[in-house]
Amino acid sequence: xxxxxxxxxxxxxxxxxxxxxxxxxxxxxxxxxxxxxxxxxxxxxxxxxxxxxxxxxxxxxxxxxxxxxxxxxxxxxxxxxxxxxxxxxxxxxxxxxxxxxxxxxxxxxxxxxxxxxxxxxxxxxxxxxxxxxxxxxxxxxxxxxxxxxxxxxxxxxxxxxxxxxxxxxxxxxxxxxxxxxxxxxxxxxxxxxxxxxxxxxxxxxxxxxxxxxxxxxxxxxxxxxxxxxxxxxxxxxxxxxxxxxxxxxxxxxxxxxxxxxxxxxxxxxxxxxxxxxxxxxxxxxxxxxxxxx
Numbered sequence: 119x120x121x122x123x124x125x126x127x128x129x130x131x132x133x134x135x136x137x138x139x140x141x142x143x144x145x146x147x148x149x150x151x152x153x154x155x156x157x158x159x160x161x162x163x164x165x166x167x168x169x170x171x172x173x174x175x176x177x178x179x180x181x182x183x184x185x186x187x188x189x190x191x192x193x194x195x196x197x198x199x200x201x202x203x204x205x206x207x208x209x210x211x212x213x214x215x216x217x218x219x220x221x222x223x224x225x226x227x228x229x230x231x232x233x234x235x236x237x238x239x240x241x242x243x244x245x246x247x248x249x250x251x252x253x254x255x256x257x258x259x260x261x262x263x264x265x266x267x268x269x270x271x272x273x274x275x276x277x278x279x280x281x282x283x284x285x286x287x288x289x290x291x292x293x294x295x296x297x298x299x300x301x302x303x304x305x306x307x308x309x310x311x312x313x314x315x316x317x318x319x320x321x322x323x324x325x326x327x328x329x330x331x332x333x334x335x336x337x338x339x340x341x342x343x344x345x346x347x348x349x350x351x352x353x354x355x356x357x358x359x360x361x362x363x364x365x366x367x368x369x370x371x372x373x374x375x376x377x378x379x380x381x382x383x384x385x386x387x388x389x390x391x392x393x394x395x396x397x398x399x400x401x402x403x404x405x406x407x408x409x410x411x
Contacts, residue, residue: 124156124339132174134384160193203323218273219255245349250312275317286359306352334363345370
């Protein structure tokens with residue numbers, strides 16, 4: 119029996135218009151899906167209900183159609199599947215691998231500053247540069263925490279990283295694949311992220327949890343994304359092990375940088391594909407500029 123085709127996905131967030139960096143990622147997914155005779159899915163990662171807007175979803179569809187990228191019909195919107203993430207969280211809570219945290223950002227910042235002052239050493243940071251959570255709520259009495267939650271006190275749910283790594287009970291790794299099909303095994307070090315947030319105060323999930331669950335439910339076998347997300351894969355592989363989910367193959371493509379050496383980003387006002395189109399730039403020129411022609 120012939121094995122099923124590999125499954126790729128492009129998963130933008132509708133919190134702004136797509137820019138050249140998104141085009142690079144989408145086109146890389148397209149090329150690799152064609153090369154490996156795979157399926158190509160579109161997913162809309164819209165868990166941020168404050169910043170994500172319907173017009174940006176429409177803009178994503180317009181931009182991808184203009185680029186000439188063809189996805190399978192239909193797409194998954196994360197905001198319609200909070201129940202899937204709640205189920206995964208319930209499984210982790212049952213094993214006591216997550217705990218509620220009631221700290222504000224200012225409380226965390228103050229605790230970090232106090233510990234730096236006491237030790238004379240900088241507090242460790244995660245791969246994104248954010249200080250590791252100093253464990254202020256870790257070890258709180260569960261009954262008291264339950265009362266605070268019942269009273270409606272805002273909180274997040276954090277992964278107890280040390281306990282989770284022990285629970286995984288194995289040496290974790292994932293496989294990176296190249297455009298030529300070469301593969302290499304990469305060990306993970308999720309401890310460098312500390313007790314990451316798996317459910318936010320305003321949203322009952324997080325990026326880490328949602329993408330891990332989505333990839334499994336959609337049967338994604340090959341994840342193609344930028345190098346800026348390479349370190350986050352450590353957390354995803356750990357969650358896959360804890361939840362009994364398969365680990366896809368991974369490919370991390372180059373990033374596009376602006377004149378200041380920073381990666382293109384909506385938050386930095388990087389020029390959108392829509393703006394380029396308005397100025398007469400064609401999809402063929404975009405493909406050629408990014409090396410796909």
